Amino acid sequence: MSRLADTLKSRRQKLSKLIDFSIVLESGNLKSRNFPANTYPFRASSHFLYFAGLSLPNAAIRIEGDRLTLFLDDPHPTSALWHGDSPSRDQIALEIGADAAYPLSEMSHFSSESIDHPAFVDAIIKLRLTHDESAIAEIRKAIAVTVEAHRIGMQATSNAQTEAQIRAAMESVILSHNMTCAYNSIVTVHGEVLHNEQYHHAIGQLDLVLADVGAETQSGWASDITRTWAASGKFSPTQRAIYEVVLEAHDRAIAKIRPGVEYLDIHLLACETLAEGLIDLGILRGNAADLVDRDAHALFFPHGIGHLLGLDVHDMEDLGDLAGYEKGRSRSSRFGLGYLRLDRPLQAGMVVTIEPGFYQVPALLSDLERREKYREVVNWDRLADFADVRGIRIEDDVLVTAEGSEVLSIALPTDPEQIESIVGEGS
């Protein structure tokens, strides 16, 4: 039996201890871009990938106990002309360790529950929350390529006129390893726009470049890393000061990771650390814990400290908050907590991101109601000194281990001087 088949069988065996019915998972179809033959690159459903291992368009699998059945049509006879020799249904069945294989039309003869069955949702969340060795090996592969992409992006900066040129250098590394992007890259001098997918801005010498880019392996496992560097190669004193505040939040959050710890507490620790740092810089006034209670930190750090990482960059977000939130919990309506994507006690085998940031979002900071609410706790004059810090984020991918944690993306430095040194290699 192949290693892949082995892995998939062990996943079925774990599943069979959680449910006592059979299920069918479909991979999905190719999606048209502008006309039927011009499709987006295919990406199978993550639940399918978890149990089928291969990104096969228009396929389905049925799991009954530890038994696997593949439903897939053999390639059309003319397919060989346009798409070359494709493996047959039987060859694929062998590769993934399927016990039986049929054309798609046969699927209707088998009764099974689908992904919508609540007990199956519970079971798949339980399984996918923590990763087996094979999954972790894939995530490590994705991360290794992403680390290289970030280094190349930093080095490309001194010769880049636009964000698009840095993005191109980074994604080119991912493509050259025959991987894809796990999500649309953010590569911008406007890091304060959290999900910025524009790349047309010119790179100014005084700008920070924020790059949130992650590779995905051929079998769909994701990585997700963010670094922020100075376009000139050297952080200004104000940029460096805020960078170090964000880095302190990042480091303390990671240091707290171990099984049993509530992810929410890690979020709150990061928020408090940011608040402390901003107090020290004279931007915030008061006591850090009080400021976090009042959501004052969220003026500058409005999102959550991170999320689950796996086959999806926000793992299992297709299920809403069912995976991210422990049963019985739900999103807070608080400004400083509402964007948190994960609220569970950590378990060994989880992979989470840790991604604190500091942003000056005009829509938040110029909002009159908010300015009034936080009038006393923000030193707006002092804040104006930090105008060259529009957005900083530092994000790593962390495996929860029995002993504590392992930063899977450790090969990419976070230390500001080391970052400066890599950027400098390009000039």
Place this chain on the structure above:
Amino acid sequence: MSRLADTLKSRRQKLSKLIDFSIVLESGNLKSRNFPANTYPFRASSHFLYFAGLSLPNAAIRIEGDRLTLFLDDPHPTSALWHGDSPSRDQIALEIGADAAYPLSEMSHFSSESIDHPAFVDAIIKLRLTHDESAIAEIRKAIAVTVEAHRIGMQATSNAQTEAQIRAAMESVILSHNMTCAYNSIVTVHGEVLHNEQYHHAIGQLDLVLADVGAETQSGWASDITRTWAASGKFSPTQRAIYEVVLEAHDRAIAKIRPGVEYLDIHLLACETLAEGLIDLGILRGNAADLVDRDAHALFFPHGIGHLLGLDVHDMEDLGDLAGYEKGRSRSSRFGLGYLRLDRPLQAGMVVTIEPGFYQVPALLSDLERREKYREVVNWDRLADFADVRGIRIEDDVLVTAEGSEVLSIALPTDPEQIESIVGEGS
């Protein structure tokens, strides 16, 4: 009025001479990749883009005479946090020269025909078959970037171990200009697989590299260029011989382009030229015209000589063959003609591709019935001498002009020695 608004107004005025009813065109929605928030890069419907100019997700326009109405929701208030300041509906309306603008929900209050109306389909085909100056300027921009991508791809070959690395170098050029790929790139040492979207093969020193890669501008205009080069930098004598046969077909086909000429005749001329060349090389036996009548050329050139190019790489293929085929014509069932995508007399303002090729497709050449049918006309022993020529294609984008034609992609050489020289620059 902006230049864009001017262009769009002139397109509406032309449309208003062809239809006497109002129509609504929708742009389409973002398409999810693996979970709702993780979408493919948005690409608006080409018919929408033709009249709206901007790639706006979840928008619609209504055209009534030369009057333009935009339907678009203003960004959600929280959107500024995640996506930054977006232009308002009114700002966009101004940019595209809309006479009125409403939220999407208002659309139901206007009665209009949709893209399905047969008279509108006829009208839009008539309009989009030939390109205005603004469209041609966009296509030229896309081509300029694609030409650069091919040069970089050739130069990257000597240091590339895999197809993926050459692809990465080429697409990186497209990304660095903040453009996208008009279609999934083909970059392969297995050019005989016509739509090969795999990039994992190693580059062998004796291999040919076939790259079919095209950029698309931000407003959706496409380019489509193919070149084939020797991985070593130097074609083998057999590769060079076949390359010159394909190039001769390419050159003669282009030389024949002028208004009024049937595209089918250009296809047949290319087929005959290929047959002649293969006769001269001793691969085929007999008379070129007879061989083409018997579809013998299609053993090695099974696809059509090209297609319309515009907002879609196969322009208007969302309408099936309605745009590609003149009214009353339909696809031939003949093996040598059935894959032809365009069968119309050429008109000034059309942009077409010319892309002859030579392929040794195992599925065709090892088919016993076909081998029997062409037993006498193929010298199989002689063919075996050309085993190092799996696939060659040479593709350019050509504007039909009043005087004849202009090869828009002329900046990228087709001459084998010039190609060798560019590949050599990388080593």
